[in-house]
Amino acid sequence: MDYKNNAYKIFVVEDDKWYNNFLQYSISLNPEYVVETFSNAKEALANLYKKPDLITVDYSLPDINGDLLIQKIKDQLPETQIIVISGQEDVKTAVQLLKQGVFDYILKDEDTKNRLLNSIQNALSNTTLKKELNSLREEVAKKFDFGSTIIGNSDAIKKCFTLIEKAAASKIVVSVTGETGTGKELVAKAVHYHSERKKMPLVSVNIAAIPKELIESELFGHEKGAFTGADSRRIGKFEQANKGTIFLDEIGEMDINMQAKLLRVLQEKEVTRVGGNQTISLDVRVIVATHRNLALEVKEGRFREDLYYRLLGLQIALPPLSERGNDILLLCKYFIEEYCKENKIKKITLSSDAQKKLLNYHFPGNIRELKAIVELACVMCNDGNINENDLNFNGEKTLSNLLIKEMSLEDYNYLIIKNYLVKYDNNVLAVAKKLNIGKSTIYRMLKSESELIDKK
Numbered sequence: 001m002d003y004k005n006n007a008y009k010i011f012v013v014e015d016d017k018w019y020n021n022f023l024q025y026s027i028s029l030n031p032e033y034v035v036e037t038f039s040n041a042k043e044a045l046a047n048l049y050k051k052p053d054l055i056t057v058d059y060s061l062p063d064i065n066g067d068l069l070i071q072k073i074k075d076q077l078p079e080t081q082i083i084v085i086s087g088q089e090d091v092k093t094a095v096q097l098l099k100q101g102v103f104d105y106i107l108k109d110e111d112t113k114n115r116l117l118n119s120i121q122n123a124l125s126n127t128t129l130k131k132e133l134n135s136l137r138e139e140v141a142k143k144f145d146f147g148s149t150i151i152g153n154s155d156a157i158k159k160c161f162t163l164i165e166k167a168a169a170s171k172i173v174v175s176v177t178g179e180t181g182t183g184k185e186l187v188a189k190a191v192h193y194h195s196e197r198k199k200m201p202l203v204s205v206n207i208a209a210i211p212k213e214l215i216e217s218e219l220f221g222h223e224k225g226a227f228t229g230a231d232s233r234r235i236g237k238f239e240q241a242n243k244g245t246i247f248l249d250e251i252g253e254m255d256i257n258m259q260a261k262l263l264r265v266l267q268e269k270e271v272t273r274v275g276g277n278q279t280i281s282l283d284v285r286v287i288v289a290t291h292r293n294l295a296l297e298v299k300e301g302r303f304r305e306d307l308y309y310r311l312l313g314l315q316i317a318l319p320p321l322s323e324r325g326n327d328i329l330l331l332c333k334y335f336i337e338e339y340c341k342e343n344k345i346k347k348i349t350l351s352s353d354a355q356k357k358l359l360n361y362h363f364p365g366n367i368r369e370l371k372a373i374v375e376l377a378c379v380m381c382n383d384g385n386i387n388e389n390d391l392n393f394n395g396e397k398t399l400s401n402l403l404i405k406e407m408s409l410e411d412y413n414y415l416i417i418k419n420y421l422v423k424y425d426n427n428v429l430a431v432a433k434k435l436n437i438g439k440s441t442i443y444r445m446l447k448s449e450s451e452l453i454d455k456k
Contacts, residue, residue, distance in 0.1 A: 007032055007033065007034045008032055008033050008034070008053045008054065008124055009034055009036070009050060009051070009052040009053050009054075010027055010033050010034065010035050010036070010052060010053065010054045010055070010056070010120070011035075011036055011037075011038065011044055011047070011052045011054070011055040011056070012024055012027070012035055012036070012037040012038070012055075012056050013037075013038045013040075013041060013044045013055060013056065013057045013058060013061065013069075014037070014038075014039070014056070014058045014085070015039050015040060015058060015061055015062055016058070017039070019058075019108070020037050020039060021037075022113075023035075023037070023056060023085070023116070024037050026113045026116065026117065027056075027116070027117070027120065029117070030117070030120075033120070036050075036052075040061060040062065040063045040064075041061045041063050041064035041069045042063055042064065044069075045069070045072055045073075048073065048076050048077060051077060051080070052077075052080060053080065053081065053124060053127055054080065054081045054082070054083065054103075054120060054123055054124060054127070055073060055080060055081075055082050055083070056082075056083045056084075056085055056116070057069060057070065057073075057082060057083070057084050057085065058085055058086070059084050059085070059086040059088075059093070059097075060086065060087065060088075066084070067097075067100075070082055070084070070097070070100060070102060071100075074100070074101060079127065081103045081123040081124070081126065081127055082101070082102045082103060083102070083103055083104045083105075083106060083116070083119055083120065083123065084097055084102050084104070084105045084106070085106050085107075085108060085112070085116070086105065086106070086107060086108065087107070087108045088107075089107055093105075103119065103122075103123045103126070104119040104122075104123070106119060150164075150183060150186050150187065150190060151327070151330050151331050151334050152324060152327035152330060152331070153326065153327060153330060154319075154323075154324045154325050154326065154327045156319035156323055156324055157319065157324060157327060160187070160316055160317075160318060160319075163314065163315075163316045164187060164190050164191055164194070164316065165194075166314065167191045167195075167314050167316065168190070168191050168194035168195045169195075170314070171285060172313045172314050173285075173286045173287070173288070173310070173311055173312070173313030173314070174188075174191055174286075174287045174288070174313055174314050174315075174316060175287075175288050175289070175290075175294075175311055175312055175313055175314070175315050175316070176188060176287065176288070176289040176290075176315075176316045176317075176318065177289070177290060177291070177294075177315065177316070177317045177318065178289075178291065178317060178318030178319070178320070179291055179318075179320050179366055180291050180365070180366065180368070181321075181365045181366035181367050181368030181369060182318040182319070182320060182321070182366045182367060183318060183366075183367055184249065184289040184318060185204065185247065185249060185289070187289075187316055187318065188202075188204070188245075188247040188249075188287045188289065189202065189247075191245075191287060192244070192245040192247075192285070192287070195245070195285070197243065197244050197245055197285055200243045200244030200245070201240060201241050201242075201243075201244035201245070202241070202244055202245045202246075202247065203237050203240045203241035203244065203245070203246050203247070204246075204247040204249060205218065205219065205237050205246065205247065205248055205249065206249045206250055207248060207249065207250045207251055207253045207254050208249075208250040208253040209250075212255050212258070215254070215255070215258050216258060216261060216274055217230075217234060217236070217274050218236065218237060219236050219237050219238055219262070219265075220236040220238060220239075220261075220265070220271045220272065220273055220274060221233070221234050221235050221236030221238075221239055221271070221273040221274065222234050222236075222273050222274035222275050222276070223273050223274065223275040223276040225275065226273070226274045226275025226276070227274070227275065230274075230275065233273070234273075236271065236273065238265065238271050238282055238284055239271065239280060239282075241284050242280075242282055242283060242284060243283050243284075244284065244285070245284065245285040245286075245287060246284050246285070246286055246287070247287045247288075247289070248286065248287070248288045248289070249288075249289045249290075250289065250290060250291070251288040251289065251290050251294075251311065252290035252291070252292035252294055252297055252303065253290075253292075256302065256303070256304060259303065259304045259307050260304065260307075262307065263304065263306060263307045263310060265282070266286065266307075266310055266311075267310070269281065269282050269283070269284075270282055286311070288311050294308055294311075295308070320363070320366055321363040321366040321367055321369075321370060322362045322363055325359075328358050328359060328363070328370065329350075329355055329358065329359070331367060331370055331371075332350060332355075332358060332370065332374050333350070335370070335371050335374040335375065336348050336350065336374060336378060336386075339374070339375055339378045340378075346384055347384065348378055348381065348384050348385070348386060349384060349385045349386070350385075350386050351385055351386060351387045351388065353387055353388040354377075354386045354387050354388045354390065354391055356388070357388040357391050358370075358391065360415065360418045361393055362415075373391060373392065373393065374386075376390075376392060377390040377391050377392070380392075414445060416435070417431065417435065417437075417441075417442060417445055420434055420435060421442070428442050428443065
């Protein structure tokens with residue numbers, strides 16, 4: 001049978017010839033449905049390669065038991081909806097079939113036609129939504145290809161790529177550490193959307209953003225009347241993430257009493273809503289992130305040691321932007337392109353002086369700060385070219401700010417020299433006298449910098 005490209009394929013499996021014709025006629029009243037009928041289970045199974053969207057099954061076929069037929073269909077076509085049509089009213093059987101994943105159980109009576117058409121419409125709508133959701137998740141997975149979304153070519157970030165690949169290929173707990181603004185949530189998304197759970201939910205929770213008294217309800221849910229203001233049942237984040245991944249950002253901010261409850265959920269793999277008695281089994285992959293040193297938090301009594309070891313898992317430490325060298329310019333180019341695309345404007349370029357200024361800055365706010373600086377520069381620049389005056393570094397106040405970073409003496413010398421060159425309008429002789437160093441030292445530094453820029 002030939003199918004229209006946009007038509008729904010429906011199989012009817014019914015051994016009674018008259019009823020088979022009746023079902024085919026009734027379903028075919030909708031021009032969007034193309035129906036193929038079979039008088040026995042064996043023929044239907046032999047044609048499953050056609051991948052029907054829906055199958056109606058007579059539960060009492062002569063050649064194969066109804067339960068076995070449904071199981072065979074589910075094994076081969078798990079996304080295909082099944083509607084059972086039976087001549088016997090058996091509540092127990094109906095309930096059991098619905099638990100097995102059958103969409104509906106319909107009796108053969110005077111109302112069969114209307115019920116069947118309504119049920120088919122609902123089942124196919126459900127199928128369409130699932131396909132759209134899966135398609136969306138596939139697009140999201142492409143979007144979060146960490147080779148293109150977590151941008152960089154430095155050794156430090158390449159090491160992170162390797163760890164992300166290992167994390168995505170396993171079920172281990174992942175703990176992401178790094179300064180604020182280094183991209184911890186992007187790592188969580190990259191791990192999830194490249195794992196076997198990518199078609200299931202990724203639920204993100206920022207622990208620091210939730211008031212202490214609400215965190216238990218937010219994570220585990222609550223029953224109606226559990227506390228004042230609980231007007232209805234609430235499904236918690238862990239339940240929402242079931243079969244998928246939960247990302248607990250800023251886990252180091254969690255109250256120590258709440259840490260004990262989280263530990264129990266992780267150990268037992270089940271949750272009980274606040275005010276409820278029912279336990280809900282969980283299959284949730286856990287990713288946590290923090291800018292804190294959790295080992296130090298444990299030592300000082302602010303974080304439970306048992307929870308710390310439970311969450312340790314595979315550690316991915318994101319480097320600060322100041323340690324990523326040329327990645328600064330790669331990220332800058334990406335943010336400029338995104339800004340131009342979103343605002344539908346022509347290409348914006350970055351001058352050599354602007355590149356130098358970016359490479360000389362320490363970025364205390366990391367990638368988040370770089371993005372804000374670049375977007376503002378795109379607004380302020382003239383003639384589609386960003387120069388050094390368009391770059392506004394709010395964090396660049398005193399040289400003492402740099403002492404927060406742990407760098408080599410050579411790196412500090414480099415920054416001090418650059419600071420003086422800016423202050424004295426690139427007068428090498430004046431800078432050499434002020435710092436009591438040879439001019440050749442400054443020229444070597446400028447030459448190395450120029451060669452680095454030329455390679456970009």
